[in-house]
Amino acid sequence: MPATIRDVARASGVHISTVSRTFSAPHLVNPETRSRVLACAENLGYRPNRAARALITGRTHNVGLIVADLANPFFPPLIKAAESQARHRDYHIFVTDTNEDPAVEEELIHALAKQVDGILLCSPRLNNSLIEQLSREVPLVLINRQVAGLPAVVMDVGQGARLAIEHLIGLGHHQIGLLGGPRGSWTNREIRRAVTAAARSADAVLTGIGPNQPTEAGGAAVAEQVRRSGVTAVLAYNDLMAIGLIEELDALGVRVPADISVVGIDDIALSRRIRPRLTTVANPTPAAGRAAVDMLLQRAGDDRRTTAQVTLQTELVIRDSTAPPPATRTAVVLASHVKE
Amino acid sequence: MPATIRDVARASGVHISTVSRTFSAPHLVNPETRSRVLACAENLGYRPNRAARALITGRTHNVGLIVADLANPFFPPLIKAAESQARHRDYHIFVTDTNEDPAVEEELIHALAKQVDGILLCSPRLNNSLIEQLSREVPLVLINRQVAGLPAVVMDVGQGARLAIEHLIGLGHHQIGLLGGPRGSWTNREIRRAVTAAARSADAVLTGIGPNQPTEAGGAAVAEQVRRSGVTAVLAYNDLMAIGLIEELDALGVRVPADISVVGIDDIALSRRIRPRLTTVANPTPAAGRAAVDMLLQRAGDDRRTTAQVTLQTELVIRDSTAPPPATRTAVVLASHVKE
DNA sequence: GTGAAAGCGCTAACAC
């Protein structure tokens, strides 16, 4: 049986409220009493029960972290950083996985609401109005998503995507494919917005392909379509798709970057390991995890109305999967606008 | 303000204990009353407060999961499977990361003990007696570690390592290097035990190198030592080390598998992506995560004295990083026993 | 500076 506050009170000859103060407001108790209580507590292996404390203070010292897919290598570095940051602030993290399913996401927010002081929503797939509504039930901090009035940490993927397109155009590409991500992805919309603008101002032609699953299978599935579309370069929604695409193109006899250039987004560890090493847009995911935790704890503290939005910079990392288009290629225009 | 049991009682005109029963023992309440209460609850958005419930039942419906390094690709599939399994049983998971530090591990177990019904200890670095002692504070299920009297799920890495050695010997290797993992690793000891036995019965000579960090950097750091040791094949503690080693050997002008064969352990996603594709021992990590959750919940249930140990099979996956040793090589014996 | 008492939201005997 674990020691309770009463055991410590008995052992140190004081009232339980004095023990309570020793842990939650030490300055209110006589130094001598305090050290005696502390000694007894140590002795009994006493630790305040956080659940009981939460019942009365309303602060659980727990936070939730909801991600679309734990197995997607984009998330672990973010989770690790968030967990570490939270722990150093004396918080614990519930980590959950929605399998990219908005319904699961909503249910999880409800289920966690009472046990946490706030939830970090990572690349949520829910629509804006639902998110806003849920944020009235429990403090929410968004990661890679912007909703008016809600605190958010976003990585400026639009900027990175623009650099990627400019890089491709600089290499001489005019027919560029854009592999879309999952439905409901804010990141996806940001990318398309930035890329469309960049392409227009350079007279490049964009071919939208998607929505797709944000996985290697999703990338592989559209390889044939990419090959037939006549594009000489592709920007994928994320590295996983880019890698799946490259593999499958290779199986179809299409060489990257000789025949088609491919750019990813995220810069997961895998991307510098594969051959050709992937040109990609690097996201500062650990920094995003830390920043989101800080915003949540600050917000959960006194000022509930903090709605800051932090934007972290991304960076184009040029490796070996991009090159000038094949000179001998016949110009074939199969698409002249961005398709949904 | 979230609705409490009292709000629901008031709205449905019954006593709070009836509301309580409606949720925790529905069969004890009149179907008509029940549906009325349920309707009011739904209406008010009421959800039982688990912390309050835990205070009296002693069951939190939470479990802890402690891993050495969230960013090590070995863990995410296990975490994902465990989280999913737990959620389907109406449990939530605290995920924490120890950074391979035993002191952090111990502190986390203490910190989590009161808020969970049990803890999944994944590849713990603590010593046996400490683990045993901690298991008296909170139910523990070990993953990839065996301690007498404690429930555990282990992947039979010894068996996989033996197959790996036999594979190498079958290819004609006699001088084999063994890259050790971190200090305190049970897996590491199992591997060495199995490998030593397999090598002895085939008159192969083993050179132990380590302990090492279980990362790519750890593998890269010993490349020079591997090259000079005269071995023609290496079994690494895990895939990450094997990959780091291959990269660095490549930089030193040593070819894999032409000059040196390399085998990893784990079969992380990365291993089939790199070139040469890595020969490795596949671990059923999702199955281990699920099994561990099941054991913990069963144990946390009625029978606290269940101490089953489940062993999951591993499998040798032969890819392109292993080949016969170079025929022209002069036999050089620099080591004739397994070093620590 | 410390004790007494109330109560956070809920469950679990025990009556009726």
Next chain:
DNA sequence: GTGTTAGCGCTTTCAC
């Protein structure tokens, strides 16, 4: 089948 009561472990007034 439902209401009453006590209390899980803790914090927080309010006295003294």
